[in-house]
Amino acid sequence: METRFWDRAAGALRGGRLFTGAPARRAKWSAWWAGRLGRSDRGMTTSEYAVGTIAACAFAAVLYKVVNSGPVLSALQSLVEDALDAKF
Numbered sequence: 829m830e831t832r833f834w835d836r837a838a839g840a841l842r843g844g845r846l847f848t849g850a851p852a853r854r855a856k857w858s859a860w861w862a863g864r865l866g867r868s869d870r871g872m873t874t875s876e877y878a879v880g881t882i883a884a885c886a887f888a889a890v891l892y893k894v895v896n897s898g899p900v901l902s903a904l905q906s907l908v909e910d911a912l913d914a915k916f
Contacts, residue, residue, distance in 0.1 A: 894900060 895904075
């Protein structure tokens with residue numbers, strides 16, 4: 829008789845021993861856990877996207893305030909004026 833996927837996965841979770849008298853639901857959940865433990869998470873979850881978006885917005889707000897401050901505006905203005913007045 830051919831072994832089913834659930835039996836093989838449950839056996840991998842329990843160190844190679846198959847569940848001989850386990851109900852189908854237990855074997856199914858064991859196989860799910862065996863699959864979860866065997867692979868790495870790639871990508872971000874929804875909460876990680878939310879935190880990343882908030883952090884990016886906060887960084888953009890701080891950068892906007894810095895760039896629009898008086899000393900930075902005058903420095904950028906003098907830089908542009910010097911570049912336009914350069915002699916080639």
